[in-house]
Amino acid sequence: xxxxxxxxxxxxxxxxxxxxxxxxxxxxxxxxxxxxxxxxxxxxxxxxxxxxxxxxxxxxxxxxxxxxxxxxxxxxxxxxxxxxxxxxxxxxxxxxxxxxxxxxxxxxxxxxxxxxxxxxxxxxxxxxxxxxxxxxxxxxxxxxxxxxxxxxxxxxxxxxxxxxxxxxxxxxxxxxxxxxxxxxxxxxxxxxxxxxxxxxxxxxxxxxxxxxxxxxxxxxxxxxxxxxxxxxxxxxxxxxxxxxxxxxxxxx
Numbered sequence: 052x053x054x055x056x057x058x059x060x061x062x063x064x065x066x067x068x069x070x071x072x073x074x075x076x077x078x079x080x081x082x083x084x085x086x087x088x089x090x091x092x093x094x095x096x097x098x099x100x101x102x103x104x105x106x107x108x109x110x111x112x113x114x115x116x117x118x119x120x121x122x123x124x125x126x127x128x129x130x131x132x133x134x135x136x137x138x139x140x141x142x143x144x145x146x147x148x149x150x151x152x153x154x155x156x157x158x159x160x161x162x163x164x165x166x167x168x169x170x171x172x173x174x175x176x177x178x179x180x181x182x183x184x185x186x187x188x189x190x191x192x193x194x195x196x197x198x199x200x201x202x203x204x205x206x207x208x209x210x211x212x213x214x215x216x217x218x219x220x221x222x223x224x225x226x227x228x229x230x231x232x233x234x235x236x237x238x239x240x241x242x243x244x245x246x247x248x249x250x251x252x253x254x255x256x257x258x259x260x261x262x263x264x265x266x267x268x269x270x271x272x273x274x275x276x277x278x279x280x281x282x283x284x285x286x287x288x289x290x291x292x293x294x295x296x297x298x299x300x301x302x303x
């Protein structure tokens with residue numbers, strides 16, 4: 052059986068893409084006309100299939116495009132929702148989560164998932180400048196903005212810097228405040244690594260999102276007043292929840 056020509060393949064791709072692009076435009080118009088607010092649920096996929104006279108495959112492709120653009124988001128077993136306005140995440144400000152959120156007239160909330168002493172793997176040991184297998188504290192938390200789960204963060208803290216820190220209520224206390232008030236440690240320098248990624252199983256489950264959903268990864272290594280790396284954070288944000296900002300004067 053002869054293989055299809057490149058022109059035939061191109062024509063097939065165009066034919067498939069056109070209804071998806073058209074439906075995406077109709078969905079955007081629908082969102083504007085109905086004036087749905089951030090956090091409000093869209094009709095079920097079955098209802099949207101009837102409303103727009105389309106197939107499930109075409110609808111899902113159009114919805115995934117809007118999700119990738121940050122217009123809507125999914126929650127497992129709940130459906131599709133309109134994305135709220137993004138939080139401005141100023142990398143240079145280095146504000147604690149609650150302060151950053153409340154400064155933008157939003158409501159912040161933290162849920163503690165786990166807190167335990169674990170051996171440092173190769174990556175964590177390298178970041179913190181300690182021996183592989185050395186003891187660190189691993190703390191995982193969920194962060195919410197206006198009730199919505201938007202951030203799964205995994206902290207690794209040097210045990211020798213923060214003895215007894217697991218005894219505090221880490222869902223209430225800011226780590227930055229604990230560092231300063233209980234351990235006389237001030238974060239004076241931060242190293243960032245940024246990348247677009249997808250949610251893995253742990254983060255997706257914590258955020259009630261589909262595994263493989265688009266995400267923004269922010270890795271922070273915090274250094275104290277003596278230049279010592281004291282902790283590192285791996286943040287996985289729903290990608291539609293934040294807008295990363297950075298202002299710096301160019302070197303001359």
